Amino acid sequence: MRDRVDKVFGDRRIERAFRYISDHEPEIEKQQIRLTEIAAPPFGESERSRAFAEELVSLRLRPTTDSIGNVIAAYDGIGRNPVVVGAHLDTVFPASTSLRLQRKGRMLFLPGISDNGAGLVALLWALRAAKETEIAFRRPVIAIGNVGEEGEGNLRGIRHLFSDPPWSGRECEFIAVDGAGLQRVTHQALGSRRFRIHMTGPGGHSWADFGKPNPVQAIASAIHTFSNSGVRRPGSAFNFGVIRGGISVNAIPREVVLEVDLRSITAPVLEELDHQLRRAIAEATRASGVECRIEVMGERPSGTTPADAPVVQAAMEVTRRFGVDPQPDIGSTDANIPISLGLPAVAVGAGGNSGNVHTPEEWFDPVRRDLGIQRLLALIAVLAELSA
Numbered sequence: 001m002r003d004r005v006d007k008v009f010g011d012r013r014i015e016r017a018f019r020y021i022s023d024h025e026p027e028i029e030k031q032q033i034r035l036t037e038i039a040a041p042p043f044g045e046s047e048r049s050r051a052f053a054e055e056l057v058s059l060r061l062r063p064t065t066d067s068i069g070n071v072i073a074a075y076d077g078i079g080r081n082p083v084v085v086g087a088h089l090d091t092v093f094p095a096s097t098s099l100r101l102q103r104k105g106r107m108l109f110l111p112g113i114s115d116n117g118a119g120l121v122a123l124l125w126a127l128r129a130a131k132e133t134e135i136a137f138r139r140p141v142i143a144i145g146n147v148g149e150e151g152e153g154n155l156r157g158i159r160h161l162f163s164d165p166p167w168s169g170r171e172c173e174f175i176a177v178d179g180a181g182l183q184r185v186t187h188q189a190l191g192s193r194r195f196r197i198h199m200t201g202p203g204g205h206s207w208a209d210f211g212k213p214n215p216v217q218a219i220a221s222a223i224h225t226f227s228n229s230g231v232r233r234p235g236s237a238f239n240f241g242v243i244r245g246g247i248s249v250n251a252i253p254r255e256v257v258l259e260v261d262l263r264s265i266t267a268p269v270l271e272e273l274d275h276q277l278r279r280a281i282a283e284a285t286r287a288s289g290v291e292c293r294i295e296v297m298g299e300r301p302s303g304t305t306p307a308d309a310p311v312v313q314a315a316m317e318v319t320r321r322f323g324v325d326p327q328p329d330i331g332s333t334d335a336n337i338p339i340s341l342g343l344p345a346v347a348v349g350a351g352g353n354s355g356n357v358h359t360p361e362e363w364f365d366p367v368r369r370d371l372g373i374q375r376l377l378a379l380i381a382v383l384a385e386l387s388a
Helices: 002-009 012-023 025-036 046-058 117-132 156-163 215-227 267-288 310-320 336-340 369-384
Strands: 071-074 083-088 102-104 107-109 141-146 173-177 184-189 191-200 236-245 255-264 291-300 327-331 345-348 353-355 363-365
Touching (some): 002 310, 002 369, 012 025, 012 117, 012 369, 025 107, 025 117, 025 369, 046 117, 046 141, 083 156, 083 369, 117 141, 117 173, 117 369, 173 369, 184 310, 184 336, 191 215, 191 267, 215 236, 215 255, 255 267, 267 291, 310 345, 345 369
Parallel strands (some): 083 141, 083 173
Antiparallel strands (some): 071 141, 102 107, 191 255, 191 291, 236 255, 353 363
């Protein structure tokens, strides 16, 4: 692997491409802001999808959009065993979210500016730099702007892509470019299950009907029972993220909805969390007399790309060449899907730093953003191999 990385970093085209990226920092930032200011909630990515496709056209590529909304563009033809690089188009934020940029020094404050404005712009500029310096690859390289990574999107874009790949056969190496940062190399897929729990009762007046089944009390009891049932395990987590229901402080609610997120790095532990949650809900339902319905919102598979796989070794070694100590990581990204299928995949950051991700106060600091884009280009070049 070191020899392969040496060859890439010693190539004059790569050196010119690196300079091109560093020299165009203002344009990169403008494009990152422009794309992020286009609302792209789950299931509402079409406008950003069109803008991303237009940028690919400006690189002399020929993007197509598949039936689910993924934008797909081959760098120089689609063949067998490609290097596939994906950046998700969607954000966690609803369409009503204010997308007004604020600056503090060089820091950019804008919902989605890191996740995944940074990933989208890194993919575009890695390809732009390669085109401008006439880099060619031995293996096919395919760029994907995919829908449905966040929340209820449930990785739908990448699920669809791998259900019927547009390249010959199924084999590939996959890179997800997601958010900011330079250190992490995510090669373990964090599995998750998400549930929406509906509890219903007859409702009534808080005084006259006191004692009737109360869905709020039942939900509270289920949360308490689950949280104190000894379900905490290394490499796992759970979150009660949404509770809604009721109409007044003096009215017994007729319905309450709870949304729960369970996560684990291993399938057996995730299965155990699922079992414990359902048992706690069943106990609370029986004790309170309410009715209950459990809806599965989504599921993300777990798995691991072995640390000695070429895609992991390449990502680690390329990262070191930028003076950064790479950190193997666990995460829930688009890479979950190919990893679960036994295909080699990693997720990497796009450079820069970020904070308050998935909140309206999300920020991005562009320091060393150019290194993130350069790293992505070098990683693609190592995997796809440079041609003369």
